Amino acid sequence: MKQAVSLHEKKEFLQYFLNHYTLKKKEAAWLLHYVMTHHKLLEKVHFTDYFANLPKLIIISTNCVHTTPFKFYKNNRVTPSVEKAFHDIRSNPHEEIFIGLFFKDKEHSKEYSAVLENHWGSVHHIEDHPVIEVFAEMVLEKAYYEKQMIWLKEAIDEALDHRDGQRFHELSKRLALLEAQEISIFQ
Numbered sequence: 764m765k766q767a768v769s770l771h772e773k774k775e776f777l778q779y780f781l782n783h784y785t786l787k788k789k790e791a792a793w794l795l796h797y798v799m800t801h802h803k804l805l806e807k808v809h810f811t812d813y814f815a816n817l818p819k820l821i822i823i824s825t826n827c828v829h830t831t832p833f834k835f836y837k838n839n840r841v842t843p844s845v846e847k848a849f850h851d852i853r854s855n856p857h858e859e860i861f862i863g864l865f866f867k868d869k870e871h872s873k874e875y876s877a878v879l880e881n882h883w884g885s886v887h888h889i890e891d892h893p894v895i896e897v898f899a900e901m902v903l904e905k906a907y908y909e910k911q912m913i914w915l916k917e918a919i920d921e922a923l924d925h926r927d928g929q930r931f932h933e934l935s936k937r938l939a940l941l942e943a944q945e946i947s948i949f950q
Contacts, residue, residue: 768878770805776878784825784866787832790845791823797849798860804852808860809880817861821848827867831901911941 777799786792798804814820820836834841835848842848852860869875915938922931 768810768880770802772878773805773808773810774799776810776874779874780864780866784827787824787826788845791833794821794845794849794852795823798852801856803856804860807856807858808862810875810878811861811863811881812879813881814861814863819851819858820861820863822863822865824865825867828865830865831904908941912938915941 777795781792781795798808811817814822814836818837820834822831822834822836824830824832831843833843833845833848835844835851837851852858864875866872866875915934919931919934919938922928922934
């Protein structure tokens, strides 16, 4: 197991990462800048590819990969909101922060591997699959979204068949909200 990553190494990596990649969520870049400039927070940051059983995890993706843009996990709760993650980090500066990054060719990035701390608090075996949990959640989110879309479209058709204008407008608003949510989750 390698020694802890220094503040200087973490800061240099974050500067490199932000200079070389465009994040899917612009607010995530702002969050990384904030963490990078507050040394007490940067001390608590750990870059990892093992996501199971971590107390606080942030997943960030760049434009060059097809994964969720941003997710914040804490106490079995998940949110795509960078603002909620920022509020939690600012309110709890004493807590460890684990960050998982998804970007093109990360497995070949010597800069990333230099700051990677994959053995935090537990032993991992070679057969462990660190990203399966995240991808499984993304698949479930997509399936739930698609099921909701189908249900809403069928309900709208039914409202039209019954000439129920009020229900049609209510369901149309819900459909528009769901379509807007799809944009933020899956792009």
